[in-house]
Amino acid sequence: MPKIQRFLWRACASGLAIGDALNRRNINVDPLCGHCGECETTSHILLGCAYAKVVWFGCPLGSISSMNGNPSISDWIYGWKSFSNQGKKEARSLITLCSFVCWFLWLSRIDLVFGRRLWHPSEIISAAVKAFQEFMDVQSIAATISPTTLILTQRWIAPSADFIKCNCDASLSLDLCRSGIGFICRDHRGMPLIVVSDPISFSDVMVGEAHAIRMALLEMIKTGFAQVMVESDNINLITHIQDGGGTSPLLIRVIIDDIIHLSSFFVCCSFTYIPRGAWLTPWLGKLCR
Structure with missing residues (x-):
């Protein structure tokens, strides 16, 4: 997951906002x-603290996660x-x-501090x-189901009770010189919480x-949602976001960074490709009409 990859990269680069x-x-x-009252470093939070050691000892990794001495987080990850060999x-x-495990140790530290x-x-x-x-x-599912099967069977699937699902879309008509974006955020009951359509210009x-995804994220931040799932039918865009934006076209690089x-x-926050199907509300498909 790109978010956790970036977190681990920042941990190795001493880029996390911790005490030391x-x-x-x-x-x-x-x-x-x-x-424990010891100096708070990244390696201490994720590896060295007695609290973290209890987590590593009790998790399914067992002896595989054991470490000799007090390695830095970067040395430990390099050892992966x-x-x-397995x-x-x-x-x-x-x-x-x-x-x-590292990610949830970090989330637990945030909750403790605040x-x-x-x-x-x-x-x-x-x-x-x-x-x-x-x-x-x-x-596993993504690797075994063909795109054709997905298109035939895909329906809007409600998120779990603690998540909000947001479907984003854009429409462009070069003949009419019209374009627009839209998104809809729904809870686990399918109840629309935010519905937006905006006839902005793009080619x-x-x-x-x-633009639709960025605007949706801004609205969900403003509303105070904590756990969100973003879906789009543009597989190339979702792939660029999941890859961290490094290989994205210059045309959208700044937006993806945002x-x-x-x-x-x-x-x-997750980003998922989903084929255009029953989840698409009618007004999203009529943005340019």
Whole structure:
């Protein structure tokens, strides 16, 4: 997942906003770990703290996740290459699960600092394993279902109760010189919470699709949604977003960078390709009429 990849990259580059790093930037915050009172560094939060060690000891990785001494987070992640000895598929699973454990350790630290809640180690393990299983299930399904089958069977699927699903679309008519974007955000009951259509001008449909997603994220941030799922029928755009934007065309590079930045404002934000089908409300298909 691009969001977790960026998080791990920032962890290795000492780019996370934690006590030790903030103090070195002359920001006056408590530099000590909220769990054990030792100096709060990235490696300490994710690996060295007794709290983190309990999580790693109790997770399904077992001895695989054990570490000798007190390695830096970058050295430890570099050591993941040894997982390849167990085969490509198993290595991918191990790296993915390690990444989710790190991510939920970080989320638990955020909740602790801001006084939201204190996670029990077992809660971190359960959340990481659940997210890992859901991610691997989606990857498995995507690898086995043909695009034709998806087009025939795809219907709007309600999100879980704690998520908001947002479907975005754009329409372009070169003959009429008209274009527009739209999106609809719905809860687990299918109830529309935000519905927007905007006849903005663009000459490339992917640019319009990107504008739609960016506008949708801004509206959902403004509304205060925490966990969101964004769906679009433009597979190329979704692929560029999931890849972090590095290989995207210059035409949409800035918009994708904005989308990736805005996604960090949510506790959880995913981007998924879904073929145009029953989820598409009529007004989205009539933006240019």
